[in-house]
Amino acid sequence: MFERGIEIKTPAQIETMRSAGLVVAKTLERLRSSAADGITTGELDAIAHDHIRSLGATSNFLGYHGFTGVICTSVNDEVVHGIPGTRVLRDGDIISIDCGAIVDGWHGDAATTIAIGDVPPEVSKLMDVTEEALWHGIAAAALGGRVSDISHAVETTVGAAGDYGIVEGYTGHGIGSAMHQPPNVPNYGRPGRGAKLVKGLALAVEPMVTLGTAETRTLADDWTVVTSDGSWAAHYEHTFTLTDTGAWVLTAIDGGAARLAELGVPYGGS
Template identity: 85%
Template sequence: MFDRGIEIKTPGQIESMRAAGLVVGQTLELLRGSAVAGVTTGDLDGIARDHIRSCGATSNFLGYHGFRGVICTSVNDEVVHGIPGKRVLRDGDVISIDCGAIIDGWHGDAATSVAIGQVPDDVTELMRVTEQALWRGIAAAALGGRVSDISHAVETTVDAAGDYGIVEGYTGHGIGSAMHQPPNVANYGRPGRGPKLVKGLVLAVEPMVSLGTAQTRTLSDDWTVVTTDGSRAAHYEHTFTLTDTGTWVLTALDGGESMLAELGVPYGGPSGA
């Protein structure tokens, strides 16, 4: 069902999205353990490809506007949309891995950043702040609220942590029977604006934060987005929905239950998720 262009899902459809989300979450967990010095980004793509297929799912990245991988692999100053290939990961790198999957026509989408060996302290802190901003954004969502409540929480979390660049021009999004749907979920803005948060709305929240500028450019491959000053970036993402009982993070293996508890937010998924 669509409400003013925004897709509202039934409980059964959200269950299918949870199934897709679990494939995504499991794939990212596998890749976190596989991303080590000496491995290529293409190796990681192969691991993801095999796992998604073994789960009976398909990739929503592969072939998307001609994209060649099942994951995006963005290293160091690459913010998003890095194409997996021959690049060898080295000690001190940070890689952001974005992954999606489809089950029964319903999509899941999530991302994580991984340190390769020992990284500088400021990079470790960048990753911590970006992930915290993701969860603070999700925690700010409540039935009857507005989409920009999420945006404002992301922005204030990053701003309070230090002098970071919140990447401009790229946002989170609605998700469901397509990977990218309205509404956009910006990573900055005033609260209380945008579409209302209602049951059946599913959103992907994805802060992208750099150690320097908020400005980016796209490389000649027409995909890879990098910071204009060469500063390192981090990217985290989860897909979530709101139920009568609280928040359910469809791409987190535990449904987000543990992190939501830390933030004092009611968990809205099934028990034992």
């Protein structure tokens, strides 16, 4: 059912999205253990392709508007949408991997940033801040609230941590029978605005945070988004929904139970 352009899922459809979300979670887990000095982004893509297929799912990235990979691989100053290829990862790099999967027509979408070997303390902190902002955003969501409650929590978490750039041109989104649906979920803004948070709504929350400017540009490949000043960026994402009992993170192995408990937020998974 669609409500003003927003897709409201049945409990059975949400369960299928959980299946897709677990494929994404397990694939990112596999990639996290594979990402190391000397591997290429194309080799990581091949691992993801085989892993998604082995779990009985299909990629929602491959062929999307002509995209040639099953994951996005964004290294160092690349924010999002990096194309897998011949680039070799080296000790000291960071790579943001965005991954999606489809099960029986329903989508999951998540991203993580991985350090290759040792990275400078400020880069490690950037990753921690971005991931914390993601979880605080999810924790701020409650039935009857509004989408911008999430946005505000992301922004305030980043702002309290230091002088970082929050990328504004790319946002989270609704997700369900398509990977990208309304409503948009910005990573900044005043609370109490936007679509109402209701049961059956699924959202992908994905803060992108930089060590410098929030301004970005797109490279000549028409996909890879980089920071305008060359500063490094981190990107984390989860797909979640709300049930009567709380938040359920569909792309986390444990449904988000542990992190939500740390933040004092009820867990809504089954």
